[in-house]
Amino acid sequence: MKHTRTDRIVVIGGGVGGLTTALLLAHKGYDVHVVEAQRHWGGRLRFVHCDGDRIDAGPTIVLLPDVLRRILHTCGICDVRMQACDPLVRMHFADGTTCARRADPQAMIEEMTQFAPEAGAQYARYIAQMEQRYAWGVANVLDQTFTNYSWREPARLFAQLARFGAMRSVHADCARFFSDARLHDAFGLQSLYIGGNPYTTPAMYALIGYAELAYGISYVEGGYASLVPRLVAAAQQYGVRMEHRTIERIAWTARGRVCAVTHAQGSIPCEAVVYSGEMHRLAPLLGMRARRRWQPSSGCFLLYIGIEGTYPDRDVHAFWLCAQFAQHMREVFRTGTLPTDPAVYTFYPSRIDRSLTKHPDDSVLYVLVPVPSGSTIHWADVQQSFAARIVHMLERRAFPKLSQRTRWMQMRTPADAAAEGLFAGGAFGLAPTWTQTAMFRPQLRPYPHMDGLYAVGASVHPGGGIPIVMKGAEMLVRSVF
Numbered sequence: 497m498k499h500t501r502t503d504r505i506v507v508i509g510g511g512v513g514g515l516t517t518a519l520l521l522a523h524k525g526y527d528v529h530v531v532e533a534q535r536h537w538g539g540r541l542r543f544v545h546c547d548g549d550r551i552d553a554g555p556t557i558v559l560l561p562d563v564l565r566r567i568l569h570t571c572g573i574c575d576v577r578m579q580a581c582d583p584l585v586r587m588h589f590a591d592g593t594t595c596a597r598r599a600d601p602q603a604m605i606e607e608m609t610q611f612a613p614e615a616g617a618q619y620a621r622y623i624a625q626m627e628q629r630y631a632w633g634v635a636n637v638l639d640q641t642f643t644n645y646s647w648r649e650p651a652r653l654f655a656q657l658a659r660f661g662a663m664r665s666v667h668a669d670c671a672r673f674f675s676d677a678r679l680h681d682a683f684g685l686q687s688l689y690i691g692g693n694p695y696t697t698p699a700m701y702a703l704i705g706y707a708e709l710a711y712g713i714s715y716v717e718g719g720y721a722s723l724v725p726r727l728v729a730a731a732q733q734y735g736v737r738m739e740h741r742t743i744e745r746i747a748w749t750a751r752g753r754v755c756a757v758t759h760a761q762g763s764i765p766c767e768a769v770v771y772s773g774e775m776h777r778l779a780p781l782l783g784m785r786a787r788r789r790w791q792p793s794s795g796c797f798l799l800y801i802g803i804e805g806t807y808p809d810r811d812v813h814a815f816w817l818c819a820q821f822a823q824h825m826r827e828v829f830r831t832g833t834l835p836t837d838p839a840v841y842t843f844y845p846s847r848i849d850r851s852l853t854k855h856p857d858d859s860v861l862y863v864l865v866p867v868p869s870g871s872t873i874h875w876a877d878v879q880q881s882f883a884a885r886i887v888h889m890l891e892r893r894a895f896p897k898l899s900q901r902t903r904w905m906q907m908r909t910p911a912d913a914a915a916e917g918l919f920a921g922g923a924f925g926l927a928p929t930w931t932q933t934a935m936f937r938p939q940l941r942p943y944p945h946m947d948g949l950y951a952v953g954a955s956v957h958p959g960g961g962i963p964i965v966m967k968g969a970e971m972l973v974r975s976v977f
């Protein structure tokens with residue numbers, strides 16, 4: 497279906513996917529209307545506020561900063577200040593050793609030689625393979641839309657992936673390159689950034705860990721969520737209409753063409769709809785039954801803590817690994833039980849940003865524990881004791897006297913995420929499995945027979961994470977409008 501500039505396009509959802517789509521469409525001269533169910537803009541990209549402090553509630557790791565910058569530029573936002581993080585992330589192992597992941601190859605090799613004297617050669621082999629895979633993956637998967645593909649396409653894709661050895665799991669793939677088991681975790685756990693089990697997620701996703709090393713991790717000054725008011729202001733400046741309503745129905749004609757969206761107070765006629773919510777909710781909005789059962793990503797147990805004073809030795813991004821990482825992953829992805837001895841990620845932006853707290857001598861901390869999505873855990877019963885266990889572990893290993901120095905603390909469980917509409921309480925949308933990747937993931941045209949219906953966002957190809965969701969929005973606008 498061809499669209500003309502006089503078409504009205506309704507974007508359902510004001511997360512980063514919806515806002516980016518709206519801005520790019522407005523730039524092209526379309527009449528755009530964004531409708532968001534929550535009272536805030538940004539979806540998962542937002543702040544937690546308490547006592548005059550703020551800290552990012554969801555995304556913290558700015559991967560592919562150049563992609564982010566480029567798309568923001570296209571949206572007319574050119575003055576975002578970012579700082580490169582060094583180290584990128586520090587891995588703290590249960591035996592007390594640490595490995596800082598660094599963008600500088602020589603510094604990275606120096607870190608690794610404590611674990612294996614031959615690390616230099618191992619790292620060189622890893623980078624050489626990943627460079628090839630990355631170039632292939634960007635050209636053949638990330639930059640591709642799979643709205644029309646022949647039956648040969650999946651076969652061709654899998655044949656090439658097999659040639660790269662990318663059919664095994666991310667973790668098994670790392671074990672091919674590195675001799676020390678600690679490095680398998682240090683180089684393999686990045687599939688967790690999109691809610692995937694490192695022991696089963698296809699090695700194609702090892703590219704996340706490679707992208708981190710090759711392109712760095714940045715920090716958006718003021719916090720990642722400070723992008724949201726910028727996106728909203730730019731959208732308003734370009735004449736995008738924006739309102740807070742929950743869309744209850746997408747109406748379509750007998751000829752299968754969308755014609756309006758309806759909410760509790762009325763309807764908005766339109767020629768196209770871009771849906772940017774979770775996929776399991778799209779079919780009911782269309783008055784249809786879901787065609788497929790999807791698999792959710794992992795959930796997150798989150799603590800946000802206001803701290804008296806600072807911990808000057810702590811890094812911005814750190815993982816605190818446990819003795820049995822495989823067991824933690826089994827509990828998250830197989831048994832659906834509360835982790836007994838979990839690995840924990842900490843984000844301590846106050847290390848480089850003093851603007852986040854009311855008093856510049858204080859600091860804020862974000863703690864994320866991968867936990868099962870779904871409803872196998874009754875969070876209301878266990879969340880307090882689980883939080884106490886996590887704080888105790890952090891006090892012992894990372895932040896001495898944390899509980900004494902805590903000024904405020906908030907927590908968020910998968911039950912809260914589910915209540916806000918995230919699929920099965922998973923944090924990252926659809927899990928990155930083979931059957932939910934590339935042409936097998938929902939596409940920019942999720943129902944190709946339905947004219948004027950499009951989708952963007954974390955659960956749509958090319959996938960989750962802020963820059964990738966923005967890339968999906970860019971691909972949609974470029975390929976359809």
Ligand SMILES: Cc1cc2nc3c(=O)[nH]c(=O)nc-3n(C[C@H](O)[C@H](O)[C@H](O)COP(=O)(O)OP(=O)(O)OC[C@H]3O[C@@H](n4cnc5c(N)ncnc54)[C@H](O)[C@@H]3O)c2cc1C
Pocket residue numbers: 508509510511512513514531532533534538539540541553554555556557558559741742743744772773774777796798917923924952953954955960961962963965
């Ligand atoms: C804890 C956590 C940590 C993360 N860490 C990172 C990270 O470090 N780096 C990174 O890049 N990414 C990270 N992510 C992932 C990133 O946040 C997401 O990929 C991205 O924000 C998804 O954007 P979206 O627009 O697709 O979805 P959302 O942000 O979920 O936005 C969708 C919006 O649509 C609205 N909506 C849905 N249905 C309707 C309806 N019927 N009517 C009106 N509105 C509707 C929803 O209310 C929501 O606001 C993290 C996510 C979480 C939860």
